Amino acid sequence: MSQESPRQTASTDARQTKPLRRWVRRNGGPIAGKALAYLALTVLSVVTLLPLLWSVASSFTPLNDIYKFAVPFSWHALLPTNVTLQAYQDLWASTYPRALFNTVLVCAVTVVAGILINSLAGFAFAVFNFPGKRVLFILVLITFLVPFEVLALPLFVIINTLHLDNSYQALILPALANGIVVFLFRQFFIDTPRELLEAARIDGLGWFGVYVRIVIPISTPVMVSAGLVLFLSQWQAFFWPLLVTNSPSYQMVQVALSTFSGQYVTKWNDIFAGSIIATIVPLVLLLTLQRYYVRTIARTGLTD
């Protein structure tokens, strides 16, 4: 309580001075700080949003208008006056829908099979004790720390030699077992009450039965987070799909986009429309599931 007394004397002092000066003295520091914070937040938001606003606006703008309003800069660059869907119609007629279909298919299979495979492994690491556990867990940790991209080139040489390129298997299989996802599941399952598992065992369930009937139903949050990681890893994949596919029948969305921007260098409206579509799908998913993402995935940085 003795800590409070100086503050009280300060405010009694202040009562005798002019109201404005008193108000500034009491709130001036925080207000200046807040104003500064809002300024910084606004500037950074503009930096984040400006390229996106321009992309969205330009995807609805006739091609000539894009060039006309960017340099010299006019507000019409961000607020289109002649709205057109031409760019989206162009895309619809191109190989882009096929790439979207491929990507959705690859993502769906990867998410479902990946959740199953990695959750089984995470469960084993969290619940069982067995010879070789340490070594296998270190293997998982290393694959968590060293990104797949560094191994993509040698893996491609192997796959190419075996003539397994240009196939859905080549796109899906390497992405299934994922060190980060195993780790996410292990961290979640480690807190499962043992009594729950033991009770189910006494009721005569096998371990796989325990996993299906007891573990899966209680692990929705981690499944959603793991699903997001797996989904993003495929939706945003570029290097591996670029290496392993050269036929449009198996092209993935990011590769299609880069090919597109290389071939139709001048069709800026089409390039923007393609970029918007490639971004809107993960954006909607991430904004809906934001709290799972922040709670679980960002927390992997806290534990080791």
Next chain:
Amino acid sequence: MSRREWWVPYAFLLPAIVGLVIFRVVPTIYAIGRSFYAISFGLNPATVFVGSDNYTALFSDPTFWQSVRVTAVFNLIINPLQTTLALLLALLVSMRLRGIGVFRSIFFIPISISITVASIIWQLMLDPQSGLLNGLIEAVGLPPQSFLTSPNQALPSIILIASWIGVGYWMFFFIAGLNGIPPTLYEAAAMDGASSFASFVHITVPLLRRVIAFVLVADTTANFLLFAPVYILTHGGPQGSTDLLMYEAYNSDFVGLDVGRATAITTVLLASLLVVVGAQLLLLRSSER
């Protein structure tokens, strides 16, 4: 678990471990092994053991050293930059301000933007003739810049593009870390008359050391292997100024058709990645004491 069930954990692990061995361990061994082989030319081209020839050729090649230099400069700038900005941004959006949720959501958007899309959008943003950025620069009366087409500005442009999506992403790891710091610590410090800068140095940074280490390491491993912007925007140029090692490895295989050189570069990348990650972990662990 009874004795008869010794195989249960292995059965649970089998699919994941098989996947990791085939798609992570095998390529690692293959990369190292293949880097000691080359294709012999002649009537019957064959893969023959050449010892360290691929490495000797690589280490005496100025293109490779240029690429090493670019990769080193790029990483020495981008990783501290992104980590610092992400931490500052996390502190900013952790302030108790009206409407802060809106700002958080804005900075969340870049997570859904792939590096490919970021490269493509910024290619048009930075276009010297018709790009929006030069439009804005000219609007405030400054001369237009050449960005990706200039040997001096191309690498900084790629740093800008990668950071545009990277900072928001890593910010969320710091927010999770900041949420774990008990507010009572700050209250106690404020009562003792500590300034907010002092409590940042003496409370926030020490308690966030693990998250800082994690972000720095994870960010470095990602940027060490950055490929898409170079492939899409510059093809390593102008004058080799953006020739990151990942692109150099890709180029050796796809353009130079030299798998020996490509796998040798991959092995160099893999080894340096392990050294960088290990050194950072050691550094941060020793500063803990």
